Amino acid sequence: MEKKDHILYDKTGNPSKEPAWIFRTYAGHTNAKESNELFRKNLAKGQTGLSIAFDLPTQCGYSSDHAIAKPEIGKVGVPINTLEDFRILFDQIPIEEMNTSMTINGTSMWLLSLYVALAEERGEDVSKLQGTTQNDIIKEYLARGTYIFPPEHSIRIIVDMYEYCLKRIPKWNPSNICSYHLQEAGATPVQELAFALATGMAILDAVKERNCFTHEEFEQCVGRISFFVNAGIRFIEEMCKMRAFSDMWEEITVGIYQVKNEKYRRFRYGVQVNSLGLTEEQPENNAWRILIEALGVTLSRDARCRALQLPAWNEALSLPRPWDQQWSLRLQQVLAYETDLLEYPDLFEGSRVVESKVKDLVENANKEIQKIKEMGGAIKAIENGYMKAQLVKSQAERLAKINNDELIIVGKNKWKEGIPSPLTNDPDGGIFKVDPKSAEQTLKVLSDVKARRDAKKVAETLARLEEDAKNGKNLMFASVECAKALVTTGEWADTLRKIFGEYRPSTGVEGQKLNLESDKVSNVRSKVEKFQKATGARPKIVVGKPGLDGHSNGAEMIAVSAKHAGFDVIYSGIRLTPEEIVQSAVEENANVIGVSILSGSHVELAEQIFAELKHYKADIPVVFGGIIPQPDFEKLHSIGVKAIFTPKDYDLMDVMDRIIDIVSEKIPASV
């Protein structure tokens, strides 16, 4: 029979259809019980895999009863303290049949240990567990900020997990190289390719260096590396990026690591489409953006992802409601089951345009990889701040283009006038809010567990963990024992912090320039000059990023623009306490404190900051920026916050203009 080009054939030569990718929704909130209900509802709606969002304390290795954790419990994901929370979270969910993705990094080993302990407790065959722990370092150090340990120790933990999983849970992906957040932090497709692949090589080099695998086993490790990628709005380019990824991974696995088995060389990846381009203005437009971005990674067979999760149309406003997530899931289902998308061989094979574009991306990404290699590899390029500085630069360029209207964002800098969206008219304001009382349930479960567990066993297992960490033993075994002994997330992480230390990376903002010259800039600079003339000093701003939320892009951009405007800027990176931020501002006698918060804890943090200012009897004005819903404005103003900036205030010089006005109000009349 003649084979037709437009028909997809299976291995036996029969016409066939591609199976759909895995449909996931990145979900989890409030507490284990509520999240369990959400998971079960989502699965009933046709979702085919779980993607668990953990709250920030869990991600950063703090138990819910730690002071720094309190404002964050259950805010951006589910809080997990002990095995008991996992028992509740997976109640009535057959974990042996699930494909579970856990977005967790610094504490990935701990969460996997809890999962293993739960399976063993239920009497399941552990080797059947399937899923992924994200366990990435680039995105953590460069964009997301929930790292705990220095890079070399983080890599060791990853390699420990590869070793453990290979023998005990062969279908588990111990790590997942996540370039997703790099694009969120401003990465160009070339940077996303280069930084992700360089990280892949760093992990493989570390696995190789341990020298505990046969070549066949090493090939299996290569086969377990998966990637988590971002798909942006320039969807043709994004599709080409995915093809470039596959081509380059093939070159790397064959050329550098001599992987013979074709199966283990496949570039396996999941996708979440871009949230960066989603707008607070006219949020309904985001629905189309999400669809278009999904097309880039589904349209053609050779660039189709294995798993897909879509953000919700209202993510730029605040946390999405279950209905919003359902709407995103339905989009995937329409795409996969109603259209003919899965019936064709690759649509772009042989396209001269696509081939040439892919070639271009590959060449440029290889050049960048070469640069990183010359620095000594990905870990060195993280430690010396190179990668971070490159991202801050790309982000600054992107924002400058939006400000100059070189980059059109519909509803934001073009066609701004519109009829208000009826979607946000619901009494709940179209957004989801975590019940502040729900944390009590989490804390109660934790204190109950602490009261009834065997304290001696806890101490013993933690002592073993400490010993193994010192002696370079694989930490998975001790961690699983800790999980079974009902050790808490904070206790596990603290034990390792003691041995490995905590990491403070470079902020990437030093030496950055903003390519922005406009009337607005000169207007702000003239106000700065006026201030300087009147007071004899430049205005000084402390840019603070309190709490556990590590999304530092906003803070970095404000730091860079304030310098551009002529301020003296003090920015010390993420995860500072309100006490530390206020102390900096007091010692430096700053004229203003700018605080960036995206986790939804703005009210609690504002209260803490003002309490601390009161302690020092310091009257320094405070402004807030971040994802802050309109209904919270009044509360923040009543606490004392002078101005609030949200993603709507994308024009950096407008922001600086308002800040210099606030600062100038305090110029004494006598001078």
Next chain:
Amino acid sequence: MTVRFAEKELKELIQEASQGEKYPLAKLISELERPNSFEFRKVLFKELENSGFNGSHSVTIGFTGTPGAGKSSLLGEISTKFLQTVPDKKMAVVAIDPSSHISGGSLLGDRTRLSLPVREKRIFFRSQPSQLELGGLNPYTYHVIRLLRCFFDFIFVETVGIGQNEIEVSKLADLSFLVMVPLGGDQIQFMKSGIMEVPDAFILNKCDEENLARASYHTLSTTLEFLRDIVPGGSIPPIFLTSVKTKKGIQELLDFVLKSKPHPKRSSETKIQIEKWIKTEYGNFGLSFSETLGNSPPKKYEEWENFFNSEIRKRLS
């Protein structure tokens, strides 16, 4: 510019600052950092003296070296150790950041690498942009240090620069360190620029690895042996091997700092600073008048400043 604080207010600020209150001290520093702070300085330092604060007991420590030598992180370790082991003393850190001033603004990043305890009155940290003096001292750094000496036992001044700028700090430090990294390739450069003759001690930081540290130590001490002849007194300055990672050498370094004494002749420091100020204000022309400095009786800084200002201006008009 007029003095911004009323007499009573100034007294209060001084009293509070002396008790370790951070905000009053920060305000006083800001006043010193303004241009034309002459009138304020006169009042301030007189008031300080009247209140019994003259700073004569205090030791100033210069910390200098190339970017990336790990000076800030090392200072962070020293501070932690200091607070743990010296319960009755206070320290301040002035970090001069070399960020460029093309747009006029600056990014002061030194706090990033130090993690300081909060609400601890025994330590105070202040950043300064280096402005036009790349890595070197600010025109007002000297006055800020004079103020801090009144309230703190140890003042650490961290500067960044390559070459001659680094010498600046040693002129107002009682003890100055040059911080380097093992086998950084800097050694030869420093020899050429004559910088080797300036510091009282060397620090080889980032000695995380024992063999590399030892090798670098020998390279440096051999280099110094060659210089023995031109070093005044012929003695070779000590070399400390430190690592923030492994906490190596921190205690030894701190002990050395704690043992050092203030320079016996603060008047020579005043002379150097006055000359520097004259040079900035009036160039070589002005400097020719400064010869009177050498043999005249010691005066307070502001008295000298006043004296030269009126003298030089007289000749100019």
